[in-house]
Amino acid sequence: MLIHGGSGSFNSPEEYSNHRKGVREAVESGFSVLAGKRSALEGVLSAIKLMEENPTFNCGRGSVLTLKGTIEMDAAIMDSDLNAGAVAGLKDVLHPIEVAKSIMEQTDHVLLSGEGLEEFVKIMGFQRDKDLLVPHRLKQWEENTAKSKNGELKRFGRAAEIAARSGCYYSTVGAVAIDDTGKLVAATSTGGMTMKAFGRIGDCPILGAGTYANNYGAISATGHGEKIMKLTLCRLVGFYMERYPAQKAVDLAIEEARCFDCECGLIALDRFGNIGIGYTAKDMSWAYIKEGKEAVVF
Secondary structure, X not given: OEEEXXXXXXXXXXXXXXXXXXXXXXXXXXXXXXHHHOOHHHHHHHHHHHHHOOOOOXXXXXXXXXXXXXXXXXXXXXXXXXXXEEEEEEOOOOOHHHHHHHHHHHOOOOEEEHHHHHHHHHHHOOOOOOOOOOHHHHHHHHHHHHHHHOOOOOOOOOHHHHHHHOOOEEOOEEEEEEOOOOOEEXXXXXXXXXXXXXXXXXXXXXXXXXXXEEOOEEEEEEEOHHHHHHHOHHHHHHHHOOOOOHHHHHHHHHHHHHHXXXXXXXXXXXXXXXXXXXXXXXXXXXXXXXXXXXOEEO
């Protein structure tokens, strides 16, 4: 099992420490479920849910705020049999990844958003949680709102570029795993880009962009979603894994991302259990565990 906790630039040693602790706890939790239930699906689900509960990460409780000061979350899960489920713009649910999994297993659809998603959440009985906002995300929103008022941050403008200059960290989370049957699973969850336009959908729930799995591998991305979507970055890694091990496939995709000035990070796992990690951003938090080994954390 291999997970990431986002990419970008850490603002402080404390932020770095919190990410390292968070990804360690998540990968150990996910791997224990993977080892016990022998299921890659249940393993990645456990890892992602733990990070959705951790305010360190930009997902679930800890999600960033939109321009309007609301929380709109995206998530996706996909396996090597091309089963998939995703949500976009989800509100007031602690575990978006659970809703995505339910869409995969309970419907004929892949991606739900808007009124249809709200109706699905009600029908399936997912518990609402109105307490997802955490203090440091509110402070971040207030600071960015002040920038907007003085003209530094333009409405619907180049928010990502300004965020990058100010040392933003895209704490999107992702997990990939393989089980004894050879089943590969990828999952990603995020609160999206800070100060995003209401209704904005990022790369995370777009299969092939921020999340992807097939019988060659499983991949999850983090970073500037608009450019990741344009490059269909995870599908690109999947394409390269038809010929190369995971690390080589990631390296080739990262090369292309760098050519287009795409600030991003990638984790990948191929069908032989090889891992691949790469990022164009200054930092990325990640961790992995292989059977019989201790967790490796960065």
